Every structure is written in C-alpha cells, then in structure tokens.
Amino acid sequence: MSVGVAASAWEQRKLGELADSFSYGLNASATAYDGKNGYLRITDIDDSTRQFSKNDLTSPDADLSRCGDYRLSEGDIVFARTGASVGKTYIYQAKDGIAYFAGFLIRMRLKPDIDPCFVFQSTLGETYKRYVSITSQRSGQPGVNAEEYAECPVLMPLLTEQQAIGRFFSRLDSLITLHQRKQYLPFVR
Structure with a gap:
C-alpha cells in the first residue's frame, strides 16, 4: 500500500x-538625507529584523540620474x-521608499518565476548560515563574492508552495517585529 504525497518534491538548486543577475553596489559616500533617496548600507540593515533601519537615513553622494542600475526594485535581495x-540579507519592499544600495552589498535580482520572500526566508536558515560560514573563511577579513553567493544551495518547491511559505514567514516576521516594538515602548499611564 502506498501513501500519496500531498506536496511536490523539493529540488536542490x-x-x-x-x-537574473547579481550586481555590486554603488561606491559613493553617504551624505545627509535629501528627503527622497535612501542609501542602503550594511549598517542600515537591522540585525534582528533584517529591515531597512530608518534611524539614520542618508542619501548617496552621487549624480543619481546616472545611478539607475543601483536603485532597488521590489523583491531585490541584497547580501553583505x-x-x-x-x-546578512535584506529584501527590498516598495514601502521602504526609493533606495540605492551601497558598495559592500551585492544585489540579487530574481527571475520572475521565483518568489522573493521564499528565497529571502531561505537566507535566514541554517543551511545558508553554514554555507556563508565556510565560504567566507579568508586569511584576512571574511567575505563572500557574487560568484560564491551564486553557488549557494537552496531547496526549492513549486512556485505556489514558495509563495505560500514566503507569505507565511513574512507575516510571522511582521508579528514578531510588532511584538518586539511593543516590548520596548515606554509604559505610559
């Protein structure tokens, strides 16, 4: 007697x-925030929430009319x-406003048939952390380049499963972040 499989088999990719591409960030200094164009640097990615921290916004000190290749689009994932x-990773969402990514980051722009939330969630797991730990070992400062990130293994289900899993974990992350913010709000009588 065989047991039916409810979900499709996952494939290692x-x-x-x-x-579609991996790109290195903009090599420009940060300047005072111009009120419109954010500059995402490694230090602007919150360590616990992996969100764009708006505490100390800056803008790139560059002619932005020539920097379109460095402007983030919905679903782009950046890697330190x-x-x-x-x-460290971050997934860009339009709610974060216009943002350009800095030089010590690498942007991965996904193919249209891949769910960005699922891939981002995969970068929070132990398999990814192990890969980065092993790959980043250098004689000097640790590092992983675009070619090495491209080799990182990830288990992938069908797109519909990617979307369901990605949405579930994105909502869970939002709830956790909301709960953490409530914990740190001062008690008001």
Whole structure:
C-alpha cells in the first residue's frame, strides 16, 4: 500500500539558477538625507529584523540620474559581502521608499518565476548560515563574492508552495517585529 504525497518534491538548486543577475553596489559616500533617496548600507540593515533601519537615513553622494542600475526594485535581495556582517540579507519592499544600495552589498535580482520572500526566508536558515560560514573563511577579513553567493544551495518547491511559505514567514516576521516594538515602548499611564 502506498501513501500519496500531498506536496511536490523539493529540488536542490543554486541561488545563481534562481537569479537574473547579481550586481555590486554603488561606491559613493553617504551624505545627509535629501528627503527622497535612501542609501542602503550594511549598517542600515537591522540585525534582528533584517529591515531597512530608518534611524539614520542618508542619501548617496552621487549624480543619481546616472545611478539607475543601483536603485532597488521590489523583491531585490541584497547580501553583505564582507566583514563581520558577511551573509546578512535584506529584501527590498516598495514601502521602504526609493533606495540605492551601497558598495559592500551585492544585489540579487530574481527571475520572475521565483518568489522573493521564499528565497529571502531561505537566507535566514541554517543551511545558508553554514554555507556563508565556510565560504567566507579568508586569511584576512571574511567575505563572500557574487560568484560564491551564486553557488549557494537552496531547496526549492513549486512556485505556489514558495509563495505560500514566503507569505507565511513574512507575516510571522511582521508579528514578531510588532511584538518586539511593543516590548520596548515606554509604559505610559
């Protein structure tokens, strides 16, 4: 007697197979926030929530009319490529406003048939952390380049399952963040 399988088999893929491109960030200094154009740097990605921290917004000190290649689009995932933050990830959402990504970050733009939330959630798991830990070992400062990120393995279900899992974990992350914010609000009588 055989038991039916409710879900499809997951397939091991590499991040590079899921991406349209990997790009290095803009090499420009940060300047005072111009009120419109954000500049996402490694330090602007909150360590616990992985969201764009708006505490100390800056703008890139560059001619932005020539920097369109560095402007983030919905669903882009960025990776920290060097130092103590190597492996830290962030997924861009339009609610974060116009943002350009800085030089110590690598942007992965996914193919249209891949769910960005699912892939982002995969970068929060142990398999990804192990891969980054092993790959980033250098004689000097730890680092992972775009070619190495492209080789990172990830288990992938069908698109409908990716979307359901990605939405579930995104909602869970939002609830956790909301709960954490409530914990740190001062008690008001």
